[in-house]
Amino acid sequence: MVNEREIIDKLKAGEIKLREIEKYTDNIDQAVAIRRKFIEEVSNSKIEHLSNYSIDMESASKKNIEQPIGAVQIPVGIAGPLKINGDYAQGEFYIPLATSEGALIASINRGCSSITGAGGATTRIIDDKMTRAPVIKAKSLTHAIEIKTWIENNFKELKKAAEVTTRHGKLIKIDPVIVVGRYVYPRFVFTTGDSMGMNMVTIATEAALSLLSHKTGAHVIASSGNVCVDKKPSSINMVEGRGKSLVAEIIIPKEIVEKKLKSTSEAIVEVNTSKNLIGSAISGSMGFNAQYANMIGAIFLATGQDEAHIVEGSLGITTASREENGDLYFSVTLPDVPIATVGGGTSIGTARECLEIMGVYGNEKVHKFAEIIAGTVLAGELSLMAALAAGHLARAHKELGRG
The missing domain is CATH 3.30.70.420 (Hydroxymethylglutaryl-CoA reductase, class I/II, NAD/NADP-binding domain)
Known part of the structure; x- marks a missing residue:
């Protein structure tokens, strides 16, 4: 029978290391509980919520985590439907997004509605590679x-x-x-x-x-000399690309811009030029966009991607122009989005479920997933730019609890 008190005392005395607890227990759940109790005692804290999870810790401890004490919870919401006209993703999709930022999913959802109402986003993968330098x-x-x-x-x-x-x-x-x-x-x-x-x-x-x-x-x-470039913003990845290099575009009819987005094509174009292009240039930013990281981060956390690659996914350029008839052309280009539909954190139960919602879990699904991501970034970016153009950003955050 496992003596919890004896193991904790030996941990405090330095006779047992945190990584060795599994050697003295019958199963992983006992080890996690003892490790958690030890941390509670040495930190004089109460760990209540970290202990509530449905993750298969036996599986996760073999390939996803060391010295586990539990799991964090991030609210997951749904945006959509989002219509996508891609080479791999075709149809309407609901996108699970993990975030604690109020107003984000509401904003993305507005973008989804506008894009779907306009006939759907065109999405393409223009390159696909992984590097090591x-x-x-x-x-x-x-x-x-x-x-x-x-x-x-x-x-x-x-x-x-x-x-x-x-x-x-x-x-x-x-x-x-x-x-x-x-x-x-x-x-x-x-x-x-x-x-x-x-x-x-x-x-x-x-x-x-x-x-x-x-x-x-x-x-x-x-084995890595930082020219890869892995998990850091870089000019070479902006130019050469890494992971999936994606482009998504949409032409939004003037009527939808005015009724759904509460703005005008001219105003959105001006905000994009002055903010995303000129503002980014004078600040030395490598991302000529408003918020790619918001959508990339929320999708990555929901689907078990490597969260450190959010910084790479934040690179990219937003373009906007007014068509002759007053419609709005809007596009996002993401040169560096490293993602997976198998391996890594994708097998964790919550991540798998989120991938399955989009129909992209498993083999031969990663390109479909990539195009859904591109469409989601387009939706979020479009909605934010419209909110800025209309002066609605602060009001939306205030109304949704994020003043």
Whole structure:
């Protein structure tokens, strides 16, 4: 029989580490409860809500979390229906969004209604890749150039070495290969199927680097040299793209702009130019948009994506123009959205359910999911820009409890 008190006392005395509790318990739930009780005692706090969850902690502890004490709860709401006319997503969809920001889902929902009323958003995936860029130290500049040249001349050999490690990953190019002094930064670019693929491409790149080191004497300093660029805003990802590169567009009839969005095409265009383009330029922002991170974050949290990639998904450019007949053209371009419909956090019960609501859980669904994301970002961005153009933003937040 498990002696909870004895384990907690040994934890306090440093005789047992938090990660070792499972060795002294019959199952994961006992270990979680003891770890939680220990934290309550040492922090003089009461953990009540973290202990209420439906997650399969046995499964999660094997691949999603270490030293678990429970789970957080974020409200999940639904926006939609949103009509999408994509290559992969076709029809009307309801989108689950996890957020604690009042007014966000109401705003996205207004955008969904406007887009659906206008016939639906056109969505496309313009690129699909995952990257890993190690940093290599050469003996000299001459040696660095030799390594760069060898990489460029022996792509097929490196591709073969990398792809031995994966059934789904395909190395499509190594570009750019940057030399800085005697350091070399080759950017390995892969396709990864339905998984986000960060772990996949890291393992595959390391296999290719083993061959490279053997052939050239290259010394690998780190498997990531920050040219990937993973989990950080960057100009190279803005230009080259990473994950899914997405575009969504809509032409909103003048009548819908005025009746649903309570604004005009001219006003929305001016706000977009002055705020998203000029304002972003003078501030040095890498995201020429109003709020992509809001929609990306809410979808990512609901569907078990890697939340650190929200910063990449916040990159992008919003464009708006008035058509000759007074209608509004509106588009969003997201060059860097790393997502998955299998693996990682997508198997957690709540995440799986949210993916299933959209019909995108499992294999061969990631492109459909990507187009739904693009349409959702379009809806949220459109609604916010209209609210700003009409002067409604502060009022909406005040009415929905977010003054």
